[in-house]
Amino acid sequence: MSSxxxxxAPSTQAVRRTPGAVRTPAASLLFxxxxxxxxxxxxxxxxLVVMGFLTTSQSGLFKAEFTLSNYVKVLLDSFYISxxxxxxxxxxxxxxxxxxxxxxxxxxxxxxxxRTRKIVILFLLFPLLLSTVIRIxxxxxxxxxxxxxNQLLVSSGFVDKPVAFLYHETTVLLGMATILIPYAIxxxxxxxxxxxxxxxEAGAIHGASPWRVFISVTLPLSRPGIxxxxxxxxxxxxxxxxxxxxxxxxxxxLLGNVVFDATSSxxxxxxxxxxxxxxxxxxxxxxxxxxxxxxxxxxxRQ
Amino acid sequence: MAQVDIQGVAKRYGSFTAIEDATLTVPEGAxxxxxxxxxxxxxxLLRLVAGFVHPxxxxxxxxxxxxNGFAPHQREIGMVFQNYALFPHRTVxxxxxxxxxxxxxxxxxxKRRVGEALELVQLGGxxxxxxxxxxxxxxxxxxxxxxxxxxxxxLLLDEPxxxxxxxxxxxxxxxxxxxxxxxxxxxxxxxxxxxxxLALSDHIAILNSGxxxxxxxxxxxxERPQGAFVARFLGNANLLxxxxxxxxxxxxxxxxxxxxxxxxxxxxxxxxxxxxxxxPERLRLAQSASGKxxxxxxxxALVVSMAYLGHDVRVxxxxxxxxxxxxxxxxxxxxxxxxxxxxxxxxxxxxxxIVVQY
Numbered sequence: 017m018s019s020x021x022x023x024x025a026p027s028t029q030a031v032r033r034t035p036g037a038v039r040t041p042a043a044s045l046l047f048x049x050x051x052x053x054x055x056x057x058x059x060x061x062x063x064l065v066v067m068g069f070l071t072t073s074q075s076g077l078f079k080a081e082f083t084l085s086n087y088v089k090v091l092l093d094s095f096y097i098s099x100x101x102x103x104x105x106x107x108x109x110x111x112x113x114x115x116x117x118x119x120x121x122x123x124x125x126x127x128x129x130x131r132t133r134k135i136v137i138l139f140l141l142f143p144l145l146l147s148t149v150i151r152i153x154x155x156x157x158x159x160x161x162x163x164x165x166n167q168l169l170v171s172s173g174f175v176d177k178p179v180a181f182l183y184h185e186t187t188v189l190l191g192m193a194t195i196l197i198p199y200a201i202x203x204x205x206x207x208x209x210x211x212x213x214x215x216x217e218a219g220a221i222h223g224a225s226p227w228r229v230f231i232s233v234t235l236p237l238s239r240p241g242i243x244x245x246x247x248x249x250x251x252x253x254x255x256x257x258x259x260x261x262x263x264x265x266x267x268x269x270l271l272g273n274v275v276f277d278a279t280s281s282x283x284x285x286x287x288x289x290x291x292x293x294x295x296x297x298x299x300x301x302x303x304x305x306x307x308x309x310x311x312x313x314x315x316x317r318q
Numbered sequence: 319m320a321q322v323d324i325q326g327v328a329k330r331y332g333s334f335t336a337i338e339d340a341t342l343t344v345p346e347g348a349x350x351x352x353x354x355x356x357x358x359x360x361x362x363l364l365r366l367v368a369g370f371v372h373p374x375x376x377x378x379x380x381x382x383x384x385x386n387g388f389a390p391h392q393r394e395i396g397m398v399f400q401n402y403a404l405f406p407h408r409t410v411x412x413x414x415x416x417x418x419x420x421x422x423x424x425x426x427x428x429k430r431r432v433g434e435a436l437e438l439v440q441l442g443g444x445x446x447x448x449x450x451x452x453x454x455x456x457x458x459x460x461x462x463x464x465x466x467x468x469x470x471x472x473l474l475l476d477e478p479x480x481x482x483x484x485x486x487x488x489x490x491x492x493x494x495x496x497x498x499x500x501x502x503x504x505x506x507x508x509x510x511x512x513x514x515x516l517a518l519s520d521h522i523a524i525l526n527s528g529x530x531x532x533x534x535x536x537x538x539x540x541e542r543p544q545g546a547f548v549a550r551f552l553g554n555a556n557l558l559x560x561x562x563x564x565x566x567x568x569x570x571x572x573x574x575x576x577x578x579x580x581x582x583x584x585x586x587x588x589x590x591x592x593x594x595x596x597x598p599e600r601l602r603l604a605q606s607a608s609g610k611x612x613x614x615x616x617x618x619a620l621v622v623s624m625a626y627l628g629h630d631v632r633v634x635x636x637x638x639x640x641x642x643x644x645x646x647x648x649x650x651x652x653x654x655x656x657x658x659x660x661x662x663x664x665x666x667x668x669x670x671x672i673v674v675q676y
Contacts, residue, residue, distance in 0.1 A: 214403035220390040221368055221397045222468060223420035228391075232416070236407045 067288035077284045086289035096274070103271040104297065106189055107253035113193040114249045115242065118200030125201065126208035140198040148195060152262045155191050156182065183265040191259045196252055200245040207241025243309045247302050254298045320381035320471040320504055321346045322367060327376035329362055336362040338528045347502040349495065351515040354525035355551065360508045364474055367506060369393050380471050396465030397474040401481060402457045404449040410436070410460050411445040417468035435467040438497065455486050466501060473505045479514065491517050512552050524548050546593050549674050555595035556643040562673070564588040571673060574637050578615050579668040595672040601645035603633065603656055604663045616665040621658050635664055
């Protein structure tokens, strides 16, 4: 990826200036964070990968015997395949919903005065200060069997008995989208406000109607914001655990939930294999999105 | 190509008046400059023509069509922005093709016209580059190509050369003027640089605090400024308080306790309070008085400082009233005996003295 190349550019210059010196001052500055991530992320993740190859034990957490059965099970068992598929589908749907409803809000926000924008973003981020559990319980209060909507429906005579809103995929989707949409809005807004207004004027004066200015100028230039919104919303969606647990119950299980089920039933190797598959799936999806949407392709072209 | 007519246009933002009672005509094919200091309303006037802002009063016509109520994209205008405003996600060719695309011109013709426009601005080889790979001057040319490729009725330029360094600027001025003459395109040019306006324009409107201070060609504005603002803004004239006096057929001004001859003008009223505008480059220095008394246009002065500027020397002088004035004397015409704190006489040709109202 050329963004990595760009990141290295200053350090290669430093090398040229001081040949033979300690590799680069810039690289050495990276050391603390690199050490941190190696110790607390890379090594544990490697442990996870290895754990996935160990054998399930009836008496302990695992048996130190090599086996492929965990990964084979995760990738071939129809139960796990359907869960992987549901997780992927729900994450894609959540991302699509967040972009679809978040972009217009971001577009509106970007046109506001900095003051209004600050206040609205503060309100948007305010729910993030609350625990996700509390926000999900909010949805349960609204959608539950004796919740707000059901009380209204029953008392107004629309339905005879309460509608089971909870424990449906759509409900989980609704929960995920509403909780994650602020990330999409903030990311897209931040890109939209960096677009020089003169570019839109240049589009308009040379013959583009407001709609075509949006299609030909604003939308392509907001691509970095769309991309970062997608990556954040999608990655967080993929590892959803609480939302699907509380709104999906036993009916809607996502990868995060089965990882929990496996580990809490002391089947660590299976849980590890599931977690590794989850991480790899997320990585593949994100890098696919980056390849398709990144503007770096153009930058690299001379 | 079309004439632009601006009739009694006003634009206010709350209590702030951006432009008031602007009336001017840009003849078909003319190069017209809006010149003024920042905040004078010149950019607002340009944006009114573009349609980015709409007038509170008055009408704007392009050709014979009233433009009020039309959005920018309906006006057949090409525009070059101060910082070029090139689309960073499009190549040079795609930038230039933008207006053609929006007009639904077919691909092969788009390609042909983009090629022609790029040749015209001497950027034929850069079609596939991205704007960020070009120098400022090259980006400028792309912006010009993008605005002329659509064969607009009017070309608007908003301080297009202000971001370039001085040498490149002079070069671009020459090219821009040649291009404009070649295409015979009606052009409105906003600038705060008086020299640029003089070098490029057929007509200039000088703006001050939202009003048109004076309209005319460069020579008119320079030789016959109407008002102290124009005299000072165009060419930094020294302004002296003066009173008009008539002696027989001859007119004088009483200024700096001297009687100074001025050229005759029918609008003069004896006893009127006016300003005498003296162009720094029209002043000369003399070691002694000419002895012609009140027939001579001369004032005693003291040299405060001198600065060598190459072609000429800027001499700062103090008059008897402590008023400071500037003179620019050609280096080769300066008497070497004249140095700082010399007492001397500053003189000029009476027919070159300019009398302006307050």
